[in-house]
Amino acid sequence: MKELKSLFQEKTQHVQKDLKDILKNHGDLQVDTVVLRQVIGGMRGIKSMFSETSLLDPIDGIKFRGYSIPELRDSLPKSSRGDEPLPEGLFWLMLTGEVPSQSQVEGLADDWEKRSQVPEHTYRMIDSLPLDTHPMTQFSMAIASMQTESVFAKKYAEGISKMKYWDPMYEDVMNLIARLPHIAAYIYRRVYHDNKQIKADESLDWAANFAHMLGNNDEEFQDLMRLYLTIHADHEGGNASAHTTHLVGSTLSDAYYSLSAGMNALAGPLHGLANQEVIKFIFAMLDEIGTKTPTDEQVSKFIHKTLDEGRVIPGYGHAVLRQPDPRFTAQKKFSEKHLKEDDLIQVVWQLFRLVPDILDGLGKVKNPWPNVDAHSGAILVHYGIKEYTFYTVLFGVSRALGVLSNLCWARALGLPLERPKSVNLEWIKNYITENTNS
Numbered sequence: 001m002k003e004l005k006s007l008f009q010e011k012t013q014h015v016q017k018d019l020k021d022i023l024k025n026h027g028d029l030q031v032d033t034v035v036l037r038q039v040i041g042g043m044r045g046i047k048s049m050f051s052e053t054s055l056l057d058p059i060d061g062i063k064f065r066g067y068s069i070p071e072l073r074d075s076l077p078k079s080s081r082g083d084e085p086l087p088e089g090l091f092w093l094m095l096t097g098e099v100p101s102q103s104q105v106e107g108l109a110d111d112w113e114k115r116s117q118v119p120e121h122t123y124r125m126i127d128s129l130p131l132d133t134h135p136m137t138q139f140s141m142a143i144a145s146m147q148t149e150s151v152f153a154k155k156y157a158e159g160i161s162k163m164k165y166w167d168p169m170y171e172d173v174m175n176l177i178a179r180l181p182h183i184a185a186y187i188y189r190r191v192y193h194d195n196k197q198i199k200a201d202e203s204l205d206w207a208a209n210f211a212h213m214l215g216n217n218d219e220e221f222q223d224l225m226r227l228y229l230t231i232h233a234d235h236e237g238g239n240a241s242a243h244t245t246h247l248v249g250s251t252l253s254d255a256y257y258s259l260s261a262g263m264n265a266l267a268g269p270l271h272g273l274a275n276q277e278v279i280k281f282i283f284a285m286l287d288e289i290g291t292k293t294p295t296d297e298q299v300s301k302f303i304h305k306t307l308d309e310g311r312v313i314p315g316y317g318h319a320v321l322r323q324p325d326p327r328f329t330a331q332k333k334f335s336e337k338h339l340k341e342d343d344l345i346q347v348v349w350q351l352f353r354l355v356p357d358i359l360d361g362l363g364k365v366k367n368p369w370p371n372v373d374a375h376s377g378a379i380l381v382h383y384g385i386k387e388y389t390f391y392t393v394l395f396g397v398s399r400a401l402g403v404l405s406n407l408c409w410a411r412a413l414g415l416p417l418e419r420p421k422s423v424n425l426e427w428i429k430n431y432i433t434e435n436t437n438s
């Protein structure tokens with residue numbers, strides 16, 4: 001799509017100039033200090049990355065180019081058949097900083113549709129895997145298998161100038177995003193529906209077509225997918241999937257290698273896999289208690305038992321957020337509108353009432369509130385997507401929008417190889433001796 005590509009290039013030139021000036025005039029200005037707790041404790045809170053697409057506030061939550069989730073729901077173009085924002089619009093916003101018009105998002109959806117042909121060998125590769133291979137493994141391998149198509153890798157091998165990296169990266173990113181719903185739906189139908197595949201419907205937008213290929217043409221579900229694929233897309237640069245994608249991309253690995261790596265990070269239970277863990281936790285709890293409508297006392301007992309076993313309560317806590325996640329709230333609002341009577345949704349809300357106080361009582365959990373993963377599973381079950389080992393693939397299709405627009409920005413701005421410094425125990429002990437009296 002020429003319009004988006006040239007607008008992106010124009011925007012990157014302004015940012016490039018700003019960064020050059022900032023580095024020249026203020027490059028040595030201190031933005032943070034680092035204590036040993038952060039060195040040993042997962043680098044929590046250290047300001048050390050640059051990412052334009054979104055910014056996370058511990059209290060207000062995520063803002064995409066300055067737009068909160070409620071603002072996105074108001075401002076981004078919508079389908080004529082739904083109330084939720086089109087993820088095409090969010091991608092446009094992240095890439096350019098501008099809210100697109102209706103015709104611009106329709107043009108983008110058409111462009112993705114034209115680029116959506118998945119190479120035959122990717123399907124053959126997926127087919128060669130045992131059916132019980134985790135869907136995230138299949139998804140990550142499928143993405144890596146398409147690396148044969150990388151325009152960036154080809155141009156790099158031919159000797160492209162570093163000033164032009166952004167162009168083939170943009171092409172790879174657009175091709176990849178176009179194909180992801182097709183791969184994800186293929187994996188879903190292969191594993192859970194006897195490989196009965198459903199042909200794409202070219203008349204539908206990106207999210208609705210994905211819903212259709214999964215096997216559900218309910219307009220409410222299509223609208224849920226638009227919301228789902230919008231709100232999971234980005235969470236600034238430091239989260240594990242975004243950071244991994246960025247790190248791998250910084251070596252000039254192409255978009256296929258980088259996204260596949262990012263998806264491997266998303267597949268961890270402390271990150272994106274938590275959505276599968278939440279519904280698994282709820283099912284295990286209902287199973288053990290023996291009812292779909294447990295009492296508060298029964299739920300609290302189960303939560304305490306889980307904690308006593310040295311396990312985390314999935315869907316609760318966050319490395320940055322210190323309030324209920326606005327992505328949880330957006331899903332709660334959707335459910336209040338459409339799914340109020342659903343027993344499983346009621347259990348999600350019951351956990352929301354009970355878990356924070358219990359976690360707070362432990363005296364060590366920095367954020368006792370629900371994150372995005374606490375709600376999504378129960379909604380998906382309602383619409384018939386009950387196979388929870390697939391849930392993180394849905395998350396991955398959405399997350400690709402954010403991490404891949406970041407990758408376009410990184411190559412356009414010429415961001416360098418990422419390589420922080422590590423220290424060993426001897427270094428730490430010497431440092432303590434040199435800097436304290438003990």
Ligand SMILES: CC(=O)SCCNC(=O)CCNC(=O)[C@H](O)C(C)(C)COP(=O)(O)OP(=O)(O)OC[C@H]1O[C@@H](n2cnc3c(N)ncnc32)[C@H](O)[C@@H]1OP(=O)(O)O
Nearest residue numbers: 270271274312313314315316317318319364365366367371
């Ligand atoms: C899309 C996403 O990635 S959102 C996050 C999805 N992950 C989850 O929902 C898994 C459950 N949550 C957690 O494990 C954590 O809250 C994380 C990984 C999200 C954040 O970790 P941290 O930033 O280290 O959290 P925090 O500083 O509050 O941890 C302090 C202590 O509280 C514990 N804690 C934090 N959250 C929880 C929880 N939900 N249940 C039980 N204990 C918890 C930690 O395990 C840690 O215990 P420790 O000192 O004995 O090791």
Ligand SMILES: O=C([O-])CC(=O)C(=O)O
Nearest residue numbers: 234235238239240319320
């Ligand atoms: O921000 C984080 O660390 C985790 C998270 O919620 C996300 O990536 O969506």
